[in-house]
Each structure stands twice: as structure tokens, then as C-alpha cells.
Amino acid sequence: MTFLFFFIFAGFALAGAIGVVVLRNPFYCVLSLVVHLVALALLFLLLEAQFVAVAQIVVYAGAVMVLYVFVVGYVGGGDDPAPLWRAGTRQRALAIGFASAIFIELAIAVLGTGLSALGTEGIALTANYGTPEQIGELLLTDFLLAFELASMLLLVAAIGAVALAGRRGGIAEDEGNLSPRYGVVDLPSPAATGSMAEGVSGYGVTAPLPDPQFEGRELQQPARAAAEDDR
Amino acid sequence: MSVNWYLIVSAMIFTLGATGVMIRRNPLVVLLCLELMLNAGNLALIGFSRMWGNGSGEIFAIVVMVIAACEVAIGLGIIVALYRRRLPVDVDELSELHG
Numbered sequence: 001m002t003f004l005f006f007f008i009f010a011g012f013a014l015a016g017a018i019g020v021v022v023l024r025n026p027f028y029c030v031l032s033l034v035v036h037l038v039a040l041a042l043l044f045l046l047l048e049a050q051f052v053a054v055a056q057i058v059v060y061a062g063a064v065m066v067l068y069v070f071v072v073g074y075v076g077g078g079d080d081p082a083p084l085w086r087a088g089t090r091q092r093a094l095a096i097g098f099a100s101a102i103f104i105e106l107a108i109a110v111l112g113t114g115l116s117a118l119g120t121e122g123i124a125l126t127a128n129y130g131t132p133e134q135i136g137e138l139l140l141t142d143f144l145l146a147f148e149l150a151s152m153l154l155l156v157a158a159i160g161a162v163a164l165a166g167r168r169g170g171i172a173e174d175e176g177n178l179s180p181r182y183g184v185v186d187l188p189s190p191a192a193t194g195s196m197a198e199g200v201s202g203y204g205v206t207a208p209l210p211d212p213q214f215e216g217r218e219l220q221q222p223a224r225a226a227a228e229d230d231r
Numbered sequence: 232m233s234v235n236w237y238l239i240v241s242a243m244i245f246t247l248g249a250t251g252v253m254i255r256r257n258p259l260v261v262l263l264c265l266e267l268m269l270n271a272g273n274l275a276l277i278g279f280s281r282m283w284g285n286g287s288g289e290i291f292a293i294v295v296m297v298i299a300a301c302e303v304a305i306g307l308g309i310i311v312a313l314y315r316r317r318l319p320v321d322v323d324e325l326s327e328l329h330g
Contacts, residue, residue, distance in 0.1 A: 006236060013244065014240070020247075020251060020267060021248075021267075040273070044274075048281060052277060052293060056296070063300075064299070068259070071310060071311060092254050098253065100246075103242055111235070117282055118235050118238070119235060121233055121281075122284060123283070130286065134286050139293075150294055150297040153298070153301055157300070157304045157305055161305055164312050
């Protein structure tokens with residue numbers, strides 16, 4: 001029975017992974033990754049790691065993927081301009097060659113190992129293996145330093161993300177040059193930054209991006225119209 | 232179900248992720264493929280944890296998840312910043328640092 005479940009879940013995990021690599025629309029890539037993550041969580045359950053499986057679904061398939069969906073909606077869900085199967089650029093052939101080399105090396109490492117326990121199911125488990133109780137105890141005793149460092153890392157990453165993506169950050173100098181014709185209330189958003197309508201239509205991915213040097217207002221009108229649609 | 236099977240699946244997912252990182256051009260999808268690679272590592276860690284029967288591998292997997300979350304926050308922040316500056320969202324075009 002475990003055998004059957006393993007092959008079903010592994011099949012879904014691999015299908016999801018293949019979908020992420022070959023699908024052209026980034027939005028479908030994200031959905032495919034969700035399938036992959038859920039299948040992986042089920043594989044974790046087969047390995048008796050209940051807590052990690054639930055954390056995987058809540059943190060990854062829930063929170064992180066919502067972030068991805070927002071950014072895909074913001075940046076644009078358009079297709080990649082060039083299809084993957086476009087006849088051979090050299091880089092693509094090289095990439096596939098390198099990837100095959102990695103896989104062969106990993107397969108040799110796994111199959112040719114001297115660790116005889118790899119061929120078994122693993123040793124008999126204690127009753128609390130994989131429960132929140134065990135994880136919590138380990139985190140607050142043996143791995144306390146790692147736990148604290150991870151929380152510091154999360155704090156730094158959150159601050160960094162706000163500094164990078166925040167509207168008042170030091171990155172976008174050109175956002176201050178808004179036309180004086182408009183009042184504060186209906187400030188036009190610059191073209192290709194923003195509205196969900198742009199994201200869905202793939203503006204900026206399929207359409208050529210406006211030249212940064214070009215300050216023309218007419219390019220910004222579609223964004224303004226779209227912003228009004230949103231209101 | 233021996234641990235070998237999980238390790239082979241993990242190697243396949245890692246390979247797919249590496250392929251994606253090398254051939255995709257949209258940085259969003261490159262980040263997604265990085266997630267695939269991290270998850271392949273997680274699967275191997277959990278498999279080894281099951282093999283030894285102690286929870287250390289699970290703690291490693293949780294730390295990897297934390298690092299993946301940080302990577303996503305920073306990576307998506309960079310993509311949004313690129314988009315705000317109207318740079319092309321395409322890793323082949325973003326070659327100013329190639330030296």
C-alpha cells in the first residue's frame with residue numbers, strides 16, 4: 001500500500017516539477033509548483049514527518065505561493081516570448097547536458113553508496129518521531145542557536161524586502177516626475193508598474209517595455225485608464 | 232519502501248530544478264526552479280532523518296524552509312524593483328554586471 005501511495009505522490013511531484021520548467025505562462029508555473037509542493041508534503045507524511053508536512057503546506061503552499069501569485073499579477077502573467085522547444089540555442093543544449101551530468105552523478109552517489117541502511121526502510125521509530133513535541137524540544141535544546149539565527153535571518157529578509165520593493169525606497173528615482181496636470185488624488189501610475197489589469201494582460205512582458213529615457217506622457221495613458229478601471 | 236526510492240526522486244526533482252534555472256529567462260520562473268531545488272534537498276533530508284530515526288534532519292528541513300522564505304522575499308523584492316525601474320524582466324537582458 002505504501003508502495004502504491006509512494007508512486008502516486010512521486011508522480012505528482014515530478015509532474016509538478018516538469019510543469020514548472022516547461023510551462024510558458026509564469027502563472028501556470030506557480031500553480032504547477034503548488035501541485036508539486038502538496039505532493040511533496042504527502043511524501044513527507046509517508047516518511048512519518050507529520051510536522052514538516054503540515055508546515056510545508058501551510059508555509060509553502062499557503063503563504064509563499066500567495067506571495068508569488070501577487071508578484072505574477074503585478075509584474076505580468078504574459079508568456080515567455082520564446083518557446084522552450086525553439087530549435088537549439090547552444091546555451092540550452094549545454095544546460096541540458098549539465099543537468100544530465102548532475103543527475104547521473106547523484107544517481108551514482110545514491111546507488112553506489114556504502115551506506116547499506118539506504119536499502120532498508122530505516123530503523124524502528126520512537127513513538128514521538130516527527131511530532132510537534134519532538135520538533136519543539138529539539139529546536140529549544142540542541143538547535144537553539146540555529147533557531148535564533150533563523151529568526152534573525154527572517155527579520156533581516158523582511159526589512160530588506162521592504163527596502164527593495166517599497167515605493168519610497170531609493171531605487172526608483174523616476175517615480176517623482178509626475179505631471180503637474182494631475183492633482184494628488186488622481187496621480188497617474190507610471191506605465192508598466194502596477195495595476196492588476198496590466199498584470200493580467202501581460203503588459204511589459206509581451207509588449208515592449210517603455211524606454212527609461214523616454215519620458216513621454218502618452219505611454220502612461222494606458223496605465224492611467226487601467227487604474228481608473230480598477231477604481 | 233526503502234530510502235533509496237526517495238533519494239532518487241529527490242535527485243530527479245533537483246535535476247529538473249537545475250535545468251529550469253539554466254534555461255528559463257523569466258526571473259520569476261528562475262526563482263520557482265530554485266524552490267524546486269531546495270525542496271529536493273528537503274526530501275533527501277527528511278529521507279535521511281527517517282533512516283536514522285532521529286529528528287535532526289527534520290530540523291534541517293525546517294531551516295531550509297526558512298531560508299527559502301527569505302530568498303523568496305528578497306528575490307521578489309528585486310523583481311518588483313526591476314519592474315519599477317522599467318528594466319526588462321528577463322535574465323538575458325540584465326547583463327550589466329557581466330564585466
